[in-house]
Amino acid sequence: MSRACSATALSGRRPDAAVRIENRPPAEGINSSTDNPLKELAWLLGGSLAAVIALVFAVSLAAQWIAPRTPYKYEARLAASLPPIATAPDTDQGRAVQRELQALADRLAARMQLPAGMQVRVGYSDSKTVNAFATLGGQTVFFRGLLARLGSEDELAMVMAHEMAHLQHRHASAALGRGVAVGVVLSVVSAELGRGAAAGVLSQAGLATTLSFTRDQERAADEAALAVLAREYGHLGGATDLFRTMANLPGADSAAPQVELLRTHPLTRTRLLAIEEWARRNDVPLDGARRPLPSTIAALQGT
Amino acid sequence: MAELIQLGIFLALLTVGYFAGSMIERRHYASIRKREREYRDVLAFMVRFPFDRTTPQRAFLVHGTVVVGADYFKTFVAGLRNLFGGRFRSYETLMERARREALLRLKAEARRKGSKMVVCVRFETTTIASGWAPAMEVFAYGTALVPDDGSLSLPEPRKGVSRLLGDGLVRPPA
Numbered sequence A: 001m002s003r004a005c006s007a008t009a010l011s012g013r014r015p016d017a018a019v020r021i022e023n024r025p026p027a028e029g030i031n032s033s034t035d036n037p038l039k040e041l042a043w044l045l046g047g048s049l050a051a052v053i054a055l056v057f058a059v060s061l062a063a064q065w066i067a068p069r070t071p072y073k074y075e076a077r078l079a080a081s082l083p084p085i086a087t088a089p090d091t092d093q094g095r096a097v098q099r100e101l102q103a104l105a106d107r108l109a110a111r112m113q114l115p116a117g118m119q120v121r122v123g124y125s126d127s128k129t130v131n132a133f134a135t136l137g138g139q140t141v142f143f144r145g146l147l148a149r150l151g152s153e154d155e156l157a158m159v160m161a162h163e164m165a166h167l168q169h170r171h172a173s174a175a176l177g178r179g180v181a182v183g184v185v186l187s188v189v190s191a192e193l194g195r196g197a198a199a200g201v202l203s204q205a206g207l208a209t210t211l212s213f214t215r216d217q218e219r220a221a222d223e224a225a226l227a228v229l230a231r232e233y234g235h236l237g238g239a240t241d242l243f244r245t246m247a248n249l250p251g252a253d254s255a256a257p258q259v260e261l262l263r264t265h266p267l268t269r270t271r272l273l274a275i276e277e278w279a280r281r282n283d284v285p286l287d288g289a290r291r292p293l294p295s296t297i298a299a300l301q302g303t
Numbered sequence B: 001m002a003e004l005i006q007l008g009i010f011l012a013l014l015t016v017g018y019f020a021g022s023m024i025e026r027r028h029y030a031s032i033r034k035r036e037r038e039y040r041d042v043l044a045f046m047v048r049f050p051f052d053r054t055t056p057q058r059a060f061l062v063h064g065t066v067v068v069g070a071d072y073f074k075t076f077v078a079g080l081r082n083l084f085g086g087r088f089r090s091y092e093t094l095m096e097r098a099r100r101e102a103l104l105r106l107k108a109e110a111r112r113k114g115s116k117m118v119v120c121v122r123f124e125t126t127t128i129a130s131g132w133a134p135a136m137e138v139f140a141y142g143t144a145l146v147p148d149d150g151s152l153s154l155p156e157p158r159k160g161v162s163r164l165l166g167d168g169l170v171r172p173p174a
Helices: A037-069 A072-081 A092-109 A153-168 A171-189 A191-207 A215-233 A237-247 A260-264 A269-282 B002-038 B072-084 B089-112
Strands: A121-125 A132-135 A139-143 B057-069 B117-129 B135-147
Touching (some): A037 B072, A037 B089, A072 A171, A092 A215, A132 A153, A132 A171, A139 A153, A153 A171, A153 A215, A215 A237, B057 B117, B072 B089
Antiparallel strands (some): A132 A139, B057 B135
């Protein structure tokens, strides 16, 4: 250190007022930090991720709550702008099966409180997938693979009532609203990511087979379906038959990919118990006379 | 797939930014500390007037200027920091290095011109780029002093014009 390089006066007129001047090396670690910047990155990333997750969660809950409460006409308008989903193969058999399914849906609709303006349209798909689904605009689709395994109209009515309950509760709207809202939030974080998420949801709405419902929504649909079944048939035989049929499907344990219904609707023991509990609570018999399947649908047996 | 590629590019840039930035920073600090020892006999002060106003001095402007740029890692961390607030640690070291470097360059110029004393040192910064590649200019300037040995012949001032003497005092024309 060069100390006191000049010991002359601060003021030229007062040489006695001496000042010792020196330059010292700058103190380290005051104006800058020696912390590892990776630590800071980890904290900041963790914090922002937590914030985004919390926001996405909150927005998705809010959207899921709001979407089913918007007037149905908006959902209908959106569905009308997409290619129709509830279609049937353009064959005599396809049209006949669709007619029978539509007739059953219309009968059950009279026993449900569907949103004003909702016209349930049932489609039929000649595919071995064991599934049925409900989607935007009052549309629902049944696959041959499912129809071919049903033993009575009661079982079919249970599936139909379950899907129609999804329509009644606007679950497709909720799922779509949730997806779009999450996409919008993500677009704030990353335009690309958000656009991808929103576009993904909307294109899925176009195909509409992949709108996923929550466990609560499935439970609500089950309960509503049981009420319809009780009113239409006077017993819940269709529900218990359906779940036993499904549980006994080959590959039911591993939930084989073609058995979509099992993957999306886990057939747990608790679900059967819930049926029995519901029957007890509402004083509805669990068993009764089954009605046969309409002949066109019965003809699909084993195909 | 496109998202994965984007994420990959982003992570690669972040990694390159971190390792390159850390290495450059380490080397720069080492170089700064070494030169600060070398230039410790050139004194720089913020005072407006020379300490020694009894010896005739020659005074001239010296300056040092540095342009620093942040690496991808620093910019990303600072971007996240923007959400939460607090110390922008990643930029603090950057700006500290820039100021110390600018002062060293000022001292280098002063020494080359024979001065061991610079007063009235000031710093200025200018943003020259922002966004994903922020860069700043740090500019240090000051008045270097050299004891006047009389070898420099000052031109006679014109009549009525003040004569600026090396001691920084303006005296009326004789």
